[in-house]
Amino acid sequence: MGPLIPLHIIPETWNHVIAVLLGMAFGFIMESSGFSSSRKIVGLFYGYDFTVLRVFFTATVVTAIGLYYFSYMGWIDMSFVYIHPTYLTAAIVGGLIMGLGFVSGGYCPGTSLIGAAIGRIDGIVFTTGLMIGIFLFSEAFPVLEGIYEGTGMFDGDFLGYITITEYFNISPHLFIFGFTVVAVAAFYFTNLIRKRVKPVNY
Amino acid sequence: MSKRYFILGAVLIIVAFGLVLLPDSVNKDQVPPEKLLKEIMSQSRYISPDLVASRMIDEDPSIFLVDVRSAEEYSTYSLPGALNIPLENLLDNEWKPYLEQTGVDVVLISNDNLYAEQAWVLCTRSGYKNIYVLKGGLNQWFADIMQPQMPAPTEPAEAFDLYTFRKGASKYFGGGSDDQMVTSNKSESLPVIQRTKKSAAAGGC
Amino acid sequence: MIELTKTRRLTVATIVFVLIILVGLITFRRPDHKYTITSQEMLTIVNAPDNFIQLNDINNSALVLVDLRQAYDFNKGTIGDAINIPVSDILDKEVINMLIDWQKKSKTVVIFSDNLQSASAPWMLWRQMGYDNIKLLSGGFCKYISSRSGNEGATGDNMTEKPALDYGEFIKNASGGQEVVTPNSTIQISPIKRTKKSAAAGGC
């Protein structure tokens, strides 16, 4: 049956209603898992609370397994699913900047919204900073257009909407199995690390 | 409590391993047999030498010739601008971008159209769109384009236009000016005029 | 980390996830026709000589003859006691059952049509679906008729394609004897890596 809206099984008009509903579920689960407290989030980098790693990896693994089972069963047509495009330098440079912003600001765009929703002023400030950052980027776009579009000096950066398994030509099923094993191993070791790290109360 | 986590971890790994056991890598993103059969019966894959010649003369960018004969046959002669992909390594990744170009008609050429047909079946199965087979292959090309037969006077007007077009094409493709041309009008073989209209079924001997 | 101790909900969620997948795996409709060999394997065996049966050894009774032409041509005449399976119904239920039955009895099936070209595509389709006991009649019905009426070489094997004339030679003497310049095969069109634009608009 594939993605319902792109295949017009559900009319396009429902798209925004579904967006709100899915957003609510997303917000509810993230807040309840503790993503509204920046100190709990940053625990990942200081070893005292691996919530982010556990939720993030479990969600990725569950979705990837689900998607490829659905694809095998013919429930979803992967050629209609939006695959995040790959711009090599843009992904790396953008990621590095975001990592710095993550560890200094304590939030990411999604979690800052969640923090703001329950009254965290630093969440609100972070979101304002986010908008300022986007404004700065947009104004400085002519300078950064090369990295963003993968043109000029960064020509050939755009590898298209390809998956990591297509790029390295390995079977996605095998990759997901490997990724799951790595994830479960990470859960186990982070548990050990947390026991040794000095606990931080927040 | 940690025993519960081991079980859940194990369940997750087993579910992921189940993914690996899914048998069906042979049919993954291939055109299923029923659809392939429809394509085979539609006969719309054939493209006549006249059409290919006229599009090449107009330098039509949306036609791309692929010669599936062996490299050594390719070196003796091939159509101008044809890329040589021997049938054995038709499905190598190296040739994938050429075969799956969008918006370009890929015409498969071989001596007759047996190899081209086989290549076409495998290309269609892998899901490449707009792949065509040169009807009759190079044999037909040489019979029609390079040695155009003078139609009998009783033939309709289009036969004569076709004939003049073919003479021009023959010159264009190095078939030499018409006086030098071998006008072997074998009496017993009736001039088979290739109807440019795509015939419905390619039956008959 | 007190919240790590509460695992009841987690177990329920995991069971729900596994159940969704199991129910799906059990109930999803298996496709009725499937390939059993990959395109690459097919490519290696497509022109193997043992896929073809010569005209002169088709009269032994162990072979099952199948005529792929339309019923109209079939009624006008066919080879021996051939069975008529028009190309349009080569995937029908009863045809597939016949094929499975022949395969079980390991009978060699020889299929033919007007000529080798029009029989090769259906043969490839069946061959890729795993019916390896099917062979192609080299030449087809026209060759059979002409061989019976005795003119030109009946049993000439035209499996491999033969150029009707030496093209290189023809071009050389036609264009006044200069050497035939073969097109260089380093045709570098920039094959754009298919960006596989997905239909759903997304992004963040």
Next chain:
Amino acid sequence: MDNKNDHSKTYFNPYFGGVMLGLILLATFYITGRGLGASGAAKSTVVAAVDRVAPKHAEESTYYSKFISDDLHPMNTWLVFEAIGVLAGAFLSGAIAGRLKIKTEHNPKITRRRRLVFALIGGILFGVGSQIARGCTSGAALSGAAVLSLGGFITMMAIFGSAYGFAYFFRKLWT
């Protein structure tokens, strides 16, 4: 501190949160064919603001004009509605768990103001980075990695790698 128990008593088990988030993301892909996101909503807000304040400038600039179309208001995008849902969902969950409280959460060793300044700086950096990489942790990294996109994995590794790398310099801020 007693509120430590109060906090953690009400949080979900992270793996449960992960499985539920995975199922929600799976449902998102199944229904809409695209993943979740967050920075896109902020982008639409900025574009809408600039379009309102200086429409001419917005038309000319190559970046804004990508997101301005004459028939749809810039805010009329999927992610803005999703962000509204996120706010509502988070508020609901906070209300149920009793965490609704206007306050700034900061390490007791640093002042409130210092925390807010760093939150602002972090936000700005994240704003620029998320536009360059075309997505943030939930858009590019989570949704991207879930469909095994190469760009998604690169962005995810870059974000967490650089965050781990810079963590040492910000340890006073957090621990």
